[in-house]
Amino acid sequence: MVRLTMLPTLALVAACSLTSSTLALNPIAIKGTKFFDSVSKDQFFLKGVAYQPRTLSTGFSDPLSKPADCKRDFALMKDLGLNTIRVYQVDPSLNHDECMKLLESSGMYLLLDLAVPKYAIVRNNPEYDISIWNNVRSTIDAFKGYSNTLGFFVGNEVTNDNKTTVASGYVKALLRDTKNYISTAATRKIPVGYANNDDPDIRLQIQAYFNCGKDEERIDFFGINLYEWCGADKTYQTSGYADRTKEIASYSIPVFLSEFGCNTVTPRTFPEVNSIFGPDMTNDWSGGIVYEWSQEDNNYGLVQIKPDNTVTLLPDYKNLKTALSTLHPTGVKMDAFNKQLPASTCPAITSSWEPSATLPPTPSSAACDCVVSSLGCVASDQAVATTESLGTLLNTICGMTSCDDISSNGKTGVYGKYSFCSPSQKLSYMYNQYYTTVGKKAAATCSFNGMAKLAVAAKSSDQGCSTVKDTNAGTKTGTGNVNSGAAFKYDGVLFSLAVLLTASVVGV
Structure with missing residues (x-):
């Protein structure tokens, strides 16, 4: 963040006014099944990329705390025509102001996963404890003040088969607490969603479960990590995309591809984007996030980041740019869109769907x-x-x-x-x-x-x-700085609590 404390008062005011008026992106709002720019009222379709460079890092690396890398990468993303990045893990104790401003000036929003491996609900042995909750709150506090924070993911593929369904109850408890916390700690409603792995045995149960029950226990948007369209010989009908569209046609909230881009055939030419951002899907879907920005061991990269920190554009980057260049969905205007669908019915408890209706308590x-x-x-x-x-x-x-x-x-x-x-x-x-x-x-x-x-x-x-209970000692002001203040009163005495601020984790 640039320090302007030595400027005269009028210059300072002018500088701040210029920054806010020229860089601020309008927050994204949700109405029914669609995203909208909250000011222009235009429908918003996510054209995004997963952004978590890691191969060249030793241990965990927060990509939004490195302004030089952000400046390099965001310019290339803007040239691709992207408007959103998805980041899987950050360290909330670090400063993200410069990267978030660079993201904003490039016309892009952030979708941020709240869980990190060190502080996460483990699918095979789920628990929801104070370390998870404190880290989630710190991450929310670090990013709630940015207007281009589009939303948070409360979980990513936590339940990934019919043997790990109990874990979803713990994720739903975290969802409940996250939404309640945002309602008291943030100045605007920041939506919270979940990203599913598209397991054929439980995809419909997951879809219904996170959109049923009380308002505070329901997600605001739903992401599907979908890798069914592999190669140019597939079509909208034969890839499975048409079937997935039928399954979400009556869903009451926005749905998008939180990951896409099968790489069993390389280089990828991304034929699926013609459906994602064309007539096949724009009535029911809100775009998608291609996986992923940097070339890692799993071979999904659009670019190669070299040891000297320069970037080489890979064939996938050039092919994606070509595929996206003619696709500019406009959708509907917010004021003209009034379609409202009912929330889902909670799935029945069976031997393959087992989370109790009674959720874990809020950690204190x-x-x-x-x-x-x-x-x-x-x-x-x-x-x-x-x-x-x-x-x-x-x-x-x-x-x-x-x-x-x-x-x-x-x-x-x-x-x-x-x-x-x-x-x-x-x-x-x-x-x-x-x-x-x-x-x-x-x-x-x-x-x-x-x-x-x-x-x-x-x-x-x-x-x-x-x-x-913990008392949120934070305020609704600020521009993304961490406010970890949690306190409690016992026998008339106010105690302050240290909130865990670090996220020393391994790469995704």
Whole structure:
């Protein structure tokens, strides 16, 4: 961000006015099944690309924190005629102002995934805890102030077959909390959606599940990662695209291809874009996101980023530019569009669709901190430092005493009162349970081979802790800076909480 603090007041005002008037993109709004520019009222079709360069990075790399890379890449994307990028993971503690301004000045919007591998709902063993929720809130805070933040994805292919359907209940709880948080922390409604993997066994259940129930539990848009059109010998009818269109024709919210671009035939010539942005699909779909910008190990790149940080255009880039050059869908005007369809009916619970109607509770750092302050036996520094062993330690103690208070079951809909706490907090709680009940507070029973230690409890019990809620201390102002302020009041005292701000993750 350019610092203008030394300018005279009038110059500063003029500079700020110029910046906001020349660069600001109009927020995108949703009406019925379509996206619209909220000011011009023109229908908006996503012409986008997935943007997560990673092969040349060591570990996790946030692409929106590198202005030089953004300047290089966004100019090439603008030349392609794109208007949207999808980014899968960012570090909310970093500054994104310059890249977001560069994106805006290139006429492009951002679709951002909120989950990152380190803080994500794991499909085979789902949990929704404070680390996930705190990181999601921090990411929302970091991007809620940009007018070209089109929306957030609350999940991407979390449930990917009929054996992982329980995980969808945890994602839906995160959806609920995300929408509620945005309604209080942001100055405008920023839509939240989900991206599905198009598994033939459960695609319809997923589609219905995330668009049924209470308003705050329903997505605002739906993305489908679709790779069925492979090669120029396929057509709209033979590729499966026509079948997918029939399935979403009565859906009540916007649908688009959150990923597309099968690469079993290379170089890709993208014949599908004629249908995506032509008469075949524009009545029911809102465009698509091609996968992906940079050449990675999976061979989907439009460009090759070299070690010297220069870029080579690949055949796929040139072919996509040719395919898109004549496609300019206009759609309908917002004021003239009044079609409203009903929300979906929730899918029936079966052996292949199992998430309970009862969703997990909202994680509360305040509740977890409160209960830890009441414990006389807690996990030792050695146990906490051995992060990878916390699961083993929890399994051991849960074989010695009941762990109902820290467990969750998305199939039965039963969630322990501290099921959302961190693994180390859960371990402390369980060590204390054993120490106070089985061990009868004998000092020797708070050891566990050095994994536990005695502590001085600040409270006599955890009574009331499970109902203590976090309070959003953030404001609705600002332009994307992280505001992690969360606080809670207990016994008349206000405590501030440190929100997890880092996302040290591996590439997608």
